[in-house]
Amino acid sequence: MFKEALxxxxxxxxxxxxxxxxxxxxxxxKVAAGQQLIEIGELITQMPLLLSGAIKIxxxxxxxxxxxxxxxxxxxxxxxxxxxxxxxxxxxxRAVAETDAEIIMIPVAQMESWMGKYKTWQQFIFDSYQAxxxxxxxxxxxxxxxxxxxxxxKHLQDKAKVTGDDHIHAxxxxxxxxxxxxxxxxxxxxxxxxxxxxxxxxxxxxxxxxL
Amino acid sequence: MFKEALxxxxxxxxxxxxxxxxxxxxxxxKVAAGQQLIEIGELITQMPLLLSGAIKIxxxxxxxxxxxxxxxxxxxxxxxxxxxxxxxxxxxxRAVAETDAEIIMIPVAQMESWMGKYKTWQQFIFDSYQAxxxxxxxxxxxxxxxxxxxxxxKHLQDKAKVTGDDHIHAxxxxxxxxxxxxxxxxxxxxxxxxxxxxxxxxxxxxxxxxL
DNA sequence: TTTGCTTTGTAACATCTGTTACCAAGAATA
DNA sequence: TATTCTTGGTAACAGATGTTACAAAGCAAA
Numbered sequence: 001m002f003k004e005a006l007x008x009x010x011x012x013x014x015x016x017x018x019x020x021x022x023x024x025x026x027x028x029x030k031v032a033a034g035q036q037l038i039e040i041g042e043l044i045t046q047m048p049l050l051l052s053g054a055i056k057i058x059x060x061x062x063x064x065x066x067x068x069x070x071x072x073x074x075x076x077x078x079x080x081x082x083x084x085x086x087x088x089x090x091x092x093x094r095a096v097a098e099t100d101a102e103i104i105m106i107p108v109a110q111m112e113s114w115m116g117k118y119k120t121w122q123q124f125i126f127d128s129y130q131a132x133x134x135x136x137x138x139x140x141x142x143x144x145x146x147x148x149x150x151x152x153x154k155h156l157q158d159k160a161k162v163t164g165d166d167h168i169h170a171x172x173x174x175x176x177x178x179x180x181x182x183x184x185x186x187x188x189x190x191x192x193x194x195x196x197x198x199x200x201x202x203x204x205x206x207x208x209x210x211l
Numbered sequence: 212m213f214k215e216a217l218x219x220x221x222x223x224x225x226x227x228x229x230x231x232x233x234x235x236x237x238x239x240x241k242v243a244a245g246q247q248l249i250e251i252g253e254l255i256t257q258m259p260l261l262l263s264g265a266i267k268i269x270x271x272x273x274x275x276x277x278x279x280x281x282x283x284x285x286x287x288x289x290x291x292x293x294x295x296x297x298x299x300x301x302x303x304x305r306a307v308a309e310t311d312a313e314i315i316m317i318p319v320a321q322m323e324s325w326m327g328k329y330k331t332w333q334q335f336i337f338d339s340y341q342a343x344x345x346x347x348x349x350x351x352x353x354x355x356x357x358x359x360x361x362x363x364x365k366h367l368q369d370k371a372k373v374t375g376d377d378h379i380h381a382x383x384x385x386x387x388x389x390x391x392x393x394x395x396x397x398x399x400x401x402x403x404x405x406x407x408x409x410x411x412x413x414x415x416x417x418x419x420x421x422l
Numbered sequence: 423t424t425t426g427c428t429t430t431g432t433a434a435c436a437t438c439t440g441t442t443a444c445c446a447a448g449a450a451t452a
Numbered sequence: 453t454a455t456t457c458t459t460g461g462t463a464a465c466a467g468a469t470g471t472t473a474c475a476a477a478g479c480a481a482a
Binding site for chain 2: 059061063065067069079080083084086087089092093115116122126127129130132133134136137139140141143144145180
Binding site: 423424425426427428429430431432433434435436437438439440441442443444445446447448449450451452 | 470475
Protein backbone atom coordinates (compact mmCIF):
# COMPACT_ATOMS: atom_id res chain seq x y z
CA MET A 1 0.00 0.00 0.00
CA PHE A 2 1.37 3.39 -0.99
CA LYS A 3 -1.37 5.62 0.39
CA GLU A 4 0.77 7.30 3.06
CA ALA A 5 3.68 8.18 0.79
CA LEU A 6 1.23 9.47 -1.81
CA UNK A 7 -0.56 11.64 0.75
CA UNK A 8 2.73 13.00 1.97
CA UNK A 9 4.13 14.11 -1.38
CA UNK A 10 1.01 14.86 -3.40
CA UNK A 11 -1.82 15.31 -0.84
CA UNK A 12 -1.43 19.06 -0.69
CA UNK A 13 -1.54 19.26 -4.50
CA UNK A 14 -4.52 17.15 -5.52
CA UNK A 15 -8.13 17.10 -4.36
CA UNK A 16 -9.46 13.98 -2.57
CA UNK A 17 -11.34 12.67 -5.65
CA UNK A 18 -8.17 12.76 -7.72
CA UNK A 19 -6.18 11.09 -4.93
CA UNK A 20 -8.80 8.34 -4.97
CA UNK A 21 -8.40 7.90 -8.70
CA UNK A 22 -4.61 7.76 -8.43
CA UNK A 23 -4.96 5.01 -5.83
CA UNK A 24 -7.37 3.14 -8.10
CA UNK A 25 -5.59 3.40 -11.45
CA UNK A 26 -1.96 3.91 -10.48
CA UNK A 27 0.31 0.96 -9.91
CA UNK A 28 3.26 1.00 -7.54
CA UNK A 29 6.63 0.14 -9.00
CA LYS A 30 9.70 -0.44 -6.86
CA VAL A 31 13.05 -0.25 -8.59
CA ALA A 32 16.59 -0.83 -7.37
CA ALA A 33 19.44 1.61 -7.89
CA GLY A 34 20.97 1.20 -11.33
CA GLN A 35 17.85 -0.28 -12.91
CA GLN A 36 16.84 1.17 -16.25
CA LEU A 37 13.29 2.52 -16.44
CA ILE A 38 13.01 3.94 -19.95
CA GLU A 39 15.19 3.43 -23.01
CA ILE A 40 15.65 5.86 -25.89
CA GLY A 41 13.24 5.09 -28.72
CA GLU A 42 10.86 3.22 -26.44
CA LEU A 43 7.11 3.90 -26.72
CA ILE A 44 5.79 5.47 -23.53
CA THR A 45 2.37 4.46 -22.24
CA GLN A 46 2.55 5.47 -18.60
CA MET A 47 3.83 8.45 -16.71
CA PRO A 48 5.63 8.25 -13.35
CA LEU A 49 4.92 10.02 -10.07
CA LEU A 50 7.99 9.68 -7.88
CA LEU A 51 7.33 8.77 -4.23
CA SER A 52 10.90 8.19 -3.05
CA GLY A 53 14.41 7.98 -4.42
CA ALA A 54 15.86 9.68 -7.46
CA ILE A 55 15.95 9.03 -11.20
CA LYS A 56 18.64 10.24 -13.53
CA ILE A 57 17.71 11.31 -17.04
CA UNK A 58 20.32 10.70 -19.72
CA UNK A 59 20.76 11.70 -23.33
CA UNK A 60 22.75 9.75 -25.93
CA UNK A 61 24.04 10.53 -29.45
CA UNK A 62 24.52 8.22 -32.47
CA UNK A 63 27.95 7.20 -31.25
CA UNK A 64 26.48 6.07 -27.90
CA UNK A 65 28.15 8.96 -26.12
CA UNK A 66 26.15 9.73 -22.99
CA UNK A 67 25.29 12.85 -21.05
CA UNK A 68 23.41 13.31 -17.79
CA UNK A 69 20.60 15.83 -18.24
CA UNK A 70 19.20 16.10 -14.70
CA UNK A 71 17.78 14.26 -11.72
CA UNK A 72 14.12 13.77 -10.84
CA UNK A 73 13.23 13.61 -7.15
CA UNK A 74 10.24 12.69 -5.00
CA UNK A 75 7.17 14.79 -5.75
CA UNK A 76 8.33 15.21 -9.34
CA UNK A 77 7.17 13.68 -12.56
CA UNK A 78 8.74 13.47 -15.97
CA UNK A 79 7.01 15.98 -18.22
CA UNK A 80 8.67 14.47 -21.24
CA UNK A 81 6.94 11.17 -20.63
CA UNK A 82 3.67 13.10 -20.48
CA UNK A 83 4.20 14.76 -23.83
CA UNK A 84 5.35 11.44 -25.26
CA UNK A 85 2.17 9.76 -24.06
CA UNK A 86 -0.06 12.53 -25.38
CA UNK A 87 1.70 12.60 -28.73
CA UNK A 88 2.04 8.83 -28.96
CA UNK A 89 5.72 9.40 -29.67
CA UNK A 90 8.89 7.71 -28.56
CA UNK A 91 11.22 8.58 -25.73
CA UNK A 92 14.07 11.00 -26.44
CA UNK A 93 15.81 10.11 -23.20
CA ARG A 94 16.92 7.24 -21.00
CA ALA A 95 15.80 7.03 -17.37
CA VAL A 96 17.87 5.12 -14.82
CA ALA A 97 17.26 4.78 -11.09
CA GLU A 98 19.98 6.71 -9.28
CA THR A 99 18.90 5.26 -5.93
CA ASP A 100 16.31 2.68 -4.91
CA ALA A 101 13.00 4.31 -5.78
CA GLU A 102 9.21 3.96 -5.48
CA ILE A 103 7.13 5.19 -8.37
CA ILE A 104 3.42 5.30 -9.14
CA MET A 105 2.76 4.61 -12.80
CA ILE A 106 -0.29 6.32 -14.34
CA PRO A 107 -1.72 4.88 -17.59
CA VAL A 108 -2.16 7.24 -20.51
CA ALA A 109 -5.97 6.95 -20.56
CA GLN A 110 -6.24 8.39 -17.03
CA MET A 111 -3.79 11.21 -17.69
CA GLU A 112 -5.91 12.43 -20.55
CA SER A 113 -9.25 12.28 -18.80
CA TRP A 114 -7.87 13.96 -15.67
CA MET A 115 -6.69 16.90 -17.77
CA GLY A 116 -10.29 17.86 -18.42
CA LYS A 117 -11.65 16.74 -15.06
CA TYR A 118 -9.25 18.12 -12.45
CA LYS A 119 -7.87 21.66 -12.44
CA THR A 120 -5.18 20.61 -9.97
CA TRP A 121 -3.95 17.90 -12.32
CA GLN A 122 -3.79 20.36 -15.20
CA GLN A 123 -1.84 22.74 -12.99
CA PHE A 124 0.49 19.93 -11.91
CA ILE A 125 1.24 19.05 -15.52
CA PHE A 126 1.96 22.64 -16.48
CA ASP A 127 4.13 23.20 -13.42
CA SER A 128 6.04 20.09 -14.24
CA TYR A 129 6.59 21.21 -17.83
CA GLN A 130 7.93 24.48 -16.59
CA ALA A 131 10.18 22.79 -14.03
CA UNK A 132 11.63 20.49 -16.67
CA UNK A 133 12.21 23.40 -19.07
CA UNK A 134 14.12 25.16 -16.32
CA UNK A 135 16.20 22.05 -15.71
CA UNK A 136 17.04 21.84 -19.40
CA UNK A 137 18.02 25.51 -19.44
CA UNK A 138 20.21 24.88 -16.41
CA UNK A 139 21.85 21.99 -18.22
CA UNK A 140 22.48 24.24 -21.21
CA UNK A 141 23.98 26.95 -18.99
CA UNK A 142 26.28 24.39 -17.45
CA UNK A 143 27.44 23.10 -20.82
CA UNK A 144 27.82 26.48 -22.44
CA UNK A 145 29.20 28.63 -19.64
CA UNK A 146 31.12 26.39 -17.22
CA UNK A 147 34.43 24.62 -17.53
CA UNK A 148 34.85 21.01 -16.62
CA UNK A 149 36.10 21.61 -13.07
CA UNK A 150 32.98 23.60 -12.17
CA UNK A 151 30.74 21.14 -13.98
CA UNK A 152 32.30 18.35 -11.95
CA UNK A 153 31.84 20.13 -8.63
CA LYS A 154 28.24 20.95 -9.52
CA HIS A 155 27.63 17.33 -10.46
CA LEU A 156 28.98 16.11 -7.13
CA GLN A 157 26.83 18.62 -5.26
CA ASP A 158 23.73 17.63 -7.23
CA LYS A 159 24.44 13.98 -6.63
CA ALA A 160 24.96 14.55 -2.91
CA LYS A 161 21.67 16.45 -2.81
CA VAL A 162 19.47 13.85 -4.53
CA THR A 163 20.92 10.94 -2.57
CA GLY A 164 20.81 12.91 0.67
CA ASP A 165 24.37 11.77 1.41
CA ASP A 166 27.56 13.79 1.10
CA HIS A 167 29.41 10.55 0.47
CA ILE A 168 29.25 9.73 -3.20
CA HIS A 169 29.80 6.12 -4.19
CA ALA A 170 30.99 6.18 -7.75
CA UNK A 171 34.11 5.43 -9.72
CA UNK A 172 35.85 8.14 -11.68
CA UNK A 173 34.83 6.29 -14.84
CA UNK A 174 31.11 6.48 -13.95
CA UNK A 175 31.37 10.20 -13.31
CA UNK A 176 33.17 10.61 -16.63
CA UNK A 177 30.26 8.94 -18.43
CA UNK A 178 27.73 11.29 -16.79
CA UNK A 179 29.70 14.38 -17.83
CA UNK A 180 30.70 13.01 -21.22
CA UNK A 181 34.43 13.21 -20.75
CA UNK A 182 37.26 10.77 -20.02
CA UNK A 183 38.28 9.08 -16.79
CA UNK A 184 41.72 10.69 -16.80
CA UNK A 185 40.20 14.16 -16.95
CA UNK A 186 37.95 13.40 -13.99
CA UNK A 187 40.80 11.94 -11.92
CA UNK A 188 42.88 15.02 -12.65
CA UNK A 189 40.16 17.48 -11.71
CA UNK A 190 39.08 15.52 -8.62
CA UNK A 191 42.65 15.67 -7.37
CA UNK A 192 42.57 19.42 -7.97
CA UNK A 193 39.28 19.78 -6.05
CA UNK A 194 40.80 17.73 -3.22
CA UNK A 195 43.84 20.01 -3.09
CA UNK A 196 41.50 23.00 -2.99
CA UNK A 197 39.78 21.43 0.03
CA UNK A 198 36.37 21.12 -1.65
CA UNK A 199 36.20 17.32 -1.48
CA UNK A 200 38.00 14.41 0.12
CA UNK A 201 38.56 11.11 -1.66
CA UNK A 202 38.85 7.42 -0.98
CA UNK A 203 38.39 4.44 -3.23
CA UNK A 204 34.79 4.42 -4.49
CA UNK A 205 33.93 7.29 -2.18
CA UNK A 206 34.05 11.03 -2.69
CA UNK A 207 32.97 13.27 0.18
CA UNK A 208 31.68 16.70 -0.77
CA UNK A 209 32.87 19.29 1.76
CA UNK A 210 31.86 22.44 -0.08
CA LEU A 211 28.08 21.98 -0.23
CA MET B 212 -5.94 42.75 -41.40
CA PHE B 213 -4.15 39.49 -40.78
CA LYS B 214 -6.98 37.06 -41.53
CA GLU B 215 -5.35 35.47 -44.60
CA ALA B 216 -1.98 34.81 -43.00
CA LEU B 217 -3.70 33.41 -39.93
CA UNK B 218 -5.87 31.10 -42.07
CA UNK B 219 -2.85 29.93 -43.97
CA UNK B 220 -0.68 28.95 -41.00
CA UNK B 221 -3.24 28.04 -38.37
CA UNK B 222 -6.50 27.37 -40.24
CA UNK B 223 -5.89 23.64 -40.49
CA UNK B 224 -5.18 23.48 -36.75
CA UNK B 225 -7.99 25.41 -35.13
CA UNK B 226 -11.76 25.20 -35.48
CA UNK B 227 -13.65 28.23 -36.93
CA UNK B 228 -14.89 29.44 -33.53
CA UNK B 229 -11.37 29.58 -32.17
CA UNK B 230 -10.14 31.33 -35.32
CA UNK B 231 -12.88 33.92 -34.72
CA UNK B 232 -11.71 34.43 -31.14
CA UNK B 233 -8.09 34.79 -32.22
CA UNK B 234 -9.17 37.50 -34.68
CA UNK B 235 -11.15 39.23 -31.93
CA UNK B 236 -8.67 39.12 -29.06
CA UNK B 237 -5.31 38.84 -30.77
CA UNK B 238 -3.42 41.94 -31.81
CA UNK B 239 -1.06 42.07 -34.75
CA UNK B 240 2.50 43.15 -34.05
CA LYS B 241 4.98 43.90 -36.80
CA VAL B 242 8.63 43.95 -35.84
CA ALA B 243 11.78 44.76 -37.79
CA ALA B 244 14.83 42.49 -37.89
CA GLY B 245 17.03 43.04 -34.86
CA GLN B 246 14.24 44.34 -32.65
CA GLN B 247 14.06 42.87 -29.16
CA LEU B 248 10.73 41.30 -28.21
CA ILE B 249 11.31 39.90 -24.74
CA GLU B 250 14.06 40.58 -22.22
CA ILE B 251 15.28 38.22 -19.50
CA GLY B 252 13.51 38.87 -16.22
CA GLU B 253 10.56 40.56 -17.92
CA LEU B 254 7.03 39.63 -16.87
CA ILE B 255 5.16 37.94 -19.69
CA THR B 256 1.48 38.72 -20.21
CA GLN B 257 0.93 37.68 -23.82
CA MET B 258 1.97 34.78 -25.95
CA PRO B 259 2.99 35.06 -29.61
CA LEU B 260 1.71 33.21 -32.66
CA LEU B 261 4.19 33.71 -35.47
CA LEU B 262 2.70 34.53 -38.89
CA SER B 263 5.88 35.33 -40.80
CA GLY B 264 9.59 35.77 -40.22
CA ALA B 265 11.76 34.21 -37.57
CA ILE B 266 12.62 34.92 -33.93
CA LYS B 267 15.82 33.90 -32.24
CA ILE B 268 15.74 32.80 -28.62
CA UNK B 269 18.83 33.61 -26.55
CA UNK B 270 20.10 32.67 -23.11
CA UNK B 271 22.46 34.74 -20.99
CA UNK B 272 24.51 34.09 -17.84
CA UNK B 273 25.47 36.46 -14.98
CA UNK B 274 28.48 37.68 -16.90
CA UNK B 275 26.27 38.69 -19.85
CA UNK B 276 27.70 35.90 -21.97
CA UNK B 277 25.14 34.99 -24.60
CA UNK B 278 24.10 31.79 -26.32
CA UNK B 279 21.60 31.19 -29.10
CA UNK B 280 19.13 28.49 -28.07
CA UNK B 281 17.01 28.09 -31.23
CA UNK B 282 14.86 29.82 -33.82
CA UNK B 283 11.07 30.05 -33.90
CA UNK B 284 9.41 30.11 -37.31
CA UNK B 285 5.97 30.80 -38.77
CA UNK B 286 3.28 28.53 -37.38
CA UNK B 287 5.22 28.23 -34.12
CA UNK B 288 4.69 29.72 -30.73
CA UNK B 289 6.94 30.06 -27.71
CA UNK B 290 5.89 27.47 -25.16
CA UNK B 291 8.06 29.13 -22.56
CA UNK B 292 6.02 32.29 -22.78
CA UNK B 293 2.94 30.17 -22.23
CA UNK B 294 4.30 28.58 -19.10
CA UNK B 295 5.49 31.97 -17.92
CA UNK B 296 2.01 33.42 -18.39
CA UNK B 297 0.32 30.54 -16.66
CA UNK B 298 2.75 30.59 -13.77
CA UNK B 299 2.89 34.37 -13.60
CA UNK B 300 6.67 34.06 -13.69
CA UNK B 301 9.41 35.96 -15.45
CA UNK B 302 11.13 35.20 -18.71
CA UNK B 303 14.20 32.98 -18.65
CA UNK B 304 15.15 33.96 -22.18
CA ARG B 305 15.56 36.87 -24.56
CA ALA B 306 13.68 36.96 -27.86
CA VAL B 307 15.02 38.98 -30.80
CA ALA B 308 13.60 39.24 -34.30
CA GLU B 309 15.99 37.47 -36.67
CA THR B 310 14.12 38.81 -39.70
CA ASP B 311 11.20 41.19 -40.13
CA ALA B 312 8.26 39.36 -38.58
CA GLU B 313 4.50 39.46 -38.06
CA ILE B 314 3.17 38.14 -34.79
CA ILE B 315 -0.26 37.79 -33.24
CA MET B 316 -0.17 38.47 -29.51
CA ILE B 317 -2.69 36.60 -27.36
CA PRO B 318 -3.49 37.98 -23.88
CA VAL B 319 -3.11 35.62 -20.94
CA ALA B 320 -6.84 35.67 -20.08
CA GLN B 321 -7.78 34.20 -23.47
CA MET B 322 -5.06 31.53 -23.37
CA GLU B 323 -6.43 30.21 -20.13
CA SER B 324 -10.07 30.14 -21.12
CA TRP B 325 -9.30 28.51 -24.48
CA MET B 326 -7.49 25.68 -22.68
CA GLY B 327 -10.80 24.49 -21.27
CA LYS B 328 -12.91 25.48 -24.26
CA TYR B 329 -11.05 24.23 -27.32
CA LYS B 330 -9.48 20.78 -27.65
CA THR B 331 -7.45 21.97 -30.64
CA TRP B 332 -5.95 24.78 -28.59
CA GLN B 333 -4.99 22.39 -25.82
CA GLN B 334 -3.41 20.12 -28.40
CA PHE B 335 -1.55 23.04 -29.95
CA ILE B 336 -0.11 24.03 -26.59
CA PHE B 337 1.04 20.50 -25.83
CA ASP B 338 2.53 20.03 -29.28
CA SER B 339 4.35 23.28 -28.88
CA TYR B 340 5.74 22.23 -25.49
CA GLN B 341 6.98 19.04 -27.02
CA ALA B 342 8.52 20.86 -29.99
CA UNK B 343 10.35 23.27 -27.71
CA UNK B 344 11.61 20.42 -25.52
CA UNK B 345 13.00 18.77 -28.63
CA UNK B 346 14.70 22.00 -29.64
CA UNK B 347 16.30 22.29 -26.22
CA UNK B 348 17.50 18.69 -26.41
CA UNK B 349 18.95 19.43 -29.83
CA UNK B 350 20.74 22.44 -28.39
CA UNK B 351 22.14 20.26 -25.62
CA UNK B 352 23.31 17.64 -28.12
CA UNK B 353 25.06 20.33 -30.11
CA UNK B 354 26.82 21.72 -27.05
CA UNK B 355 27.76 18.38 -25.57
CA UNK B 356 28.67 16.31 -28.60
CA UNK B 357 29.87 18.65 -31.36
CA UNK B 358 33.05 20.63 -31.74
CA UNK B 359 33.03 24.26 -32.71
CA UNK B 360 33.51 23.68 -36.46
CA UNK B 361 30.41 21.48 -36.67
CA UNK B 362 28.45 23.82 -34.41
CA UNK B 363 29.34 26.66 -36.73
CA UNK B 364 28.30 24.82 -39.88
CA LYS B 365 25.04 23.77 -38.23
CA HIS B 366 24.41 27.36 -37.18
CA LEU B 367 24.92 28.61 -40.72
CA GLN B 368 22.59 25.94 -42.08
CA ASP B 369 19.92 26.76 -39.48
CA LYS B 370 20.23 30.44 -40.24
CA ALA B 371 19.96 29.85 -43.98
CA LYS B 372 16.88 27.74 -43.36
CA VAL B 373 14.92 30.23 -41.21
CA THR B 374 15.72 33.18 -43.44
CA GLY B 375 15.05 31.14 -46.59
CA ASP B 376 18.28 32.49 -48.07
CA ASP B 377 21.60 30.67 -48.45
CA HIS B 378 23.32 34.04 -48.26
CA ILE B 379 23.92 34.91 -44.63
CA HIS B 380 24.43 38.56 -43.80
CA ALA B 381 26.34 38.65 -40.58
CA UNK B 382 29.74 39.63 -39.31
CA UNK B 383 32.06 37.09 -37.75
CA UNK B 384 31.59 38.91 -34.46
CA UNK B 385 27.80 38.46 -34.54
CA UNK B 386 28.18 34.75 -35.21
CA UNK B 387 30.68 34.52 -32.36
CA UNK B 388 28.11 36.01 -29.97
CA UNK B 389 25.45 33.47 -31.02
CA UNK B 390 27.81 30.55 -30.44
CA UNK B 391 29.40 32.02 -27.33
CA UNK B 392 32.96 32.08 -28.59
CA UNK B 393 35.38 34.70 -29.94
CA UNK B 394 35.58 36.39 -33.31
CA UNK B 395 39.04 35.01 -34.02
CA UNK B 396 37.83 31.46 -33.54
CA UNK B 397 34.96 32.01 -35.96
CA UNK B 398 37.19 33.61 -38.59
CA UNK B 399 39.59 30.69 -38.30
CA UNK B 400 36.90 28.05 -38.65
CA UNK B 401 35.05 29.88 -41.43
CA UNK B 402 38.27 29.93 -43.42
CA UNK B 403 38.58 26.19 -42.81
CA UNK B 404 34.98 25.59 -43.98
CA UNK B 405 35.71 27.68 -47.08
CA UNK B 406 38.80 25.60 -47.86
CA UNK B 407 36.69 22.48 -47.45
CA UNK B 408 34.26 23.86 -50.03
CA UNK B 409 31.29 23.99 -47.64
CA UNK B 410 30.83 27.77 -47.78
CA UNK B 411 32.04 30.75 -49.76
CA UNK B 412 32.76 34.10 -48.16
CA UNK B 413 32.63 37.78 -48.90
CA UNK B 414 32.46 40.75 -46.61
CA UNK B 415 29.24 40.58 -44.58
CA UNK B 416 28.10 37.64 -46.66
CA UNK B 417 28.57 33.91 -46.17
CA UNK B 418 27.04 31.55 -48.72
CA UNK B 419 26.24 28.08 -47.51
CA UNK B 420 27.02 25.54 -50.23
CA UNK B 421 26.64 22.34 -48.22
CA LEU B 422 22.96 22.54 -47.26
C1' DT C 423 50.29 -15.46 0.36
C1' DT C 424 49.84 -15.24 -4.42
C1' DT C 425 47.36 -13.92 -8.23
C1' DG C 426 44.35 -11.25 -10.83
C1' DC C 427 41.03 -7.60 -11.40
C1' DT C 428 39.45 -2.95 -10.54
C1' DT C 429 40.42 1.55 -9.52
C1' DT C 430 43.30 5.51 -9.22
C1' DG C 431 47.60 8.54 -10.12
C1' DT C 432 50.49 10.61 -13.28
C1' DA C 433 53.46 11.76 -17.22
C1' DA C 434 53.79 13.06 -21.86
C1' DC C 435 51.79 14.57 -25.64
C1' DA C 436 48.13 16.07 -29.16
C1' DT C 437 44.43 18.92 -30.23
C1' DC C 438 40.97 22.28 -29.63
C1' DT C 439 39.70 26.63 -28.12
C1' DG C 440 40.52 31.28 -26.33
C1' DT C 441 43.47 35.61 -26.19
C1' DT C 442 46.34 39.29 -27.67
C1' DA C 443 48.32 41.81 -31.04
C1' DC C 444 48.78 43.69 -35.38
C1' DC C 445 48.00 44.25 -40.21
C1' DA C 446 45.28 44.61 -44.45
C1' DA C 447 41.19 44.97 -47.14
C1' DG C 448 36.82 47.09 -47.85
C1' DA C 449 33.41 50.58 -47.07
C1' DA C 450 32.05 55.11 -45.70
C1' DT C 451 32.81 59.90 -45.11
C1' DA C 452 35.04 64.30 -45.35
C1' DT D 453 41.64 61.73 -52.93
C1' DA D 454 42.65 61.35 -48.08
C1' DT D 455 41.01 59.83 -43.79
C1' DT D 456 38.56 57.03 -40.71
C1' DC D 457 35.91 53.13 -39.27
C1' DT D 458 34.52 48.41 -39.73
C1' DT D 459 35.56 43.95 -40.85
C1' DG D 460 38.47 40.07 -41.66
C1' DG D 461 43.20 37.42 -41.75
C1' DT D 462 46.84 35.57 -39.32
C1' DA D 463 50.65 34.68 -36.10
C1' DA D 464 52.01 33.46 -31.63
C1' DC D 465 50.99 31.95 -27.49
C1' DA D 466 48.26 30.16 -23.27
C1' DG D 467 45.16 27.17 -21.25
C1' DA D 468 41.70 23.52 -21.20
C1' DT D 469 40.58 19.12 -22.53
C1' DG D 470 41.33 14.56 -24.65
C1' DT D 471 44.47 10.42 -25.43
C1' DT D 472 47.81 6.91 -24.62
C1' DA D 473 50.55 4.48 -21.76
C1' DC D 474 52.04 2.64 -17.65
C1' DA D 475 52.59 2.12 -12.71
C1' DA D 476 50.75 1.72 -8.12
C1' DA D 477 47.26 0.90 -4.76
C1' DG D 478 43.23 -1.51 -3.06
C1' DC D 479 40.37 -5.34 -3.03
C1' DA D 480 38.88 -10.10 -3.75
C1' DA D 481 39.36 -14.81 -4.78
C1' DA D 482 42.20 -18.87 -5.18
